[in-house]
Amino acid sequence: MTTAAALLRRHHLRVTPQRLLLVDLAQRIQGHFSAEHLHQQMITVYPSISLVSVYRGLETLREEGLVTRTILGDVAASYEWVSDCRHHHLVCTICGAHQDLNDHELDDLRRRLHATYHFHAALDHMAIFGRCDACAHVLPAAASESPGEA
Numbered sequence: 317m318t319t320a321a322a323l324l325r326r327h328h329l330r331v332t333p334q335r336l337l338l339v340d341l342a343q344r345i346q347g348h349f350s351a352e353h354l355h356q357q358m359i360t361v362y363p364s365i366s367l368v369s370v371y372r373g374l375e376t377l378r379e380e381g382l383v384t385r386t387i388l389g390d391v392a393a394s395y396e397w398v399s400d401c402r403h404h405h406l407v408c409t410i411c412g413a414h415q416d417l418n419d420h421e422l423d424d425l426r427r428r429l430h431a432t433y434h435f436h437a438a439l440d441h442m443a444i445f446g447r448c449d450a451c452a453h454v455l456p457a458a459a460s461e462s463p464g465e466a
Contacts, residue, residue: 327380334362338373342383348394384441388414396441404442410451417444 320339324331341357342349355370374395377383385393388407402419422439429437447454 323382327382329376329380334358334365334369335373337361338370339377339382342374342377342395342397345397348386348388348396350392350394352392354395386441386443388443402441404439404444406448407443407445408448408451409445410447410454413448413450415448 320336351370355367358365383395388394404417406415429435
């Protein structure tokens with residue numbers, strides 16, 4: 317694992333104590349984390365650091381390609397340190413189950429988007445919502461009613 321200071325310098329970012337801690341914590345967390353979770357850990361070292369500063373720091377890291385941000389159906393965005401094993405998520409809208417989807421599964425989609433629309437899609441860290449097999453039979457209340465029924 318690259319040291320936080322070296323990583324920040326390589327990306328031409330200012331090396332501050334708060335940013336060093338942000339990078340160090342984000343690298344160490346396995347899986348997804350919220351800005352709020354990171355903030356709770358950071359205030360134990362820097363009590364005056366604001367949640368807004370944590371969000372700004374994470375957005376800077378995202379712009380540099382060091383973390384990804386996705387919405388997994390929760391209220392807040394989830395972040396994850398970028399690793400060599402890129403993935404996406406299949407999220408059941410009924411039970412909330414999450415399943416990883418290998419990034420290579422989207423290669424054909426990327427190629428088709430470029431060939432058809434001349435568009436280079438940035439499919440970095442997506443959540444695809446639907447239903448797992450166990451919940452596929454569950455109908456939402458609105459779907460059981462026909463339009464115009466009272």
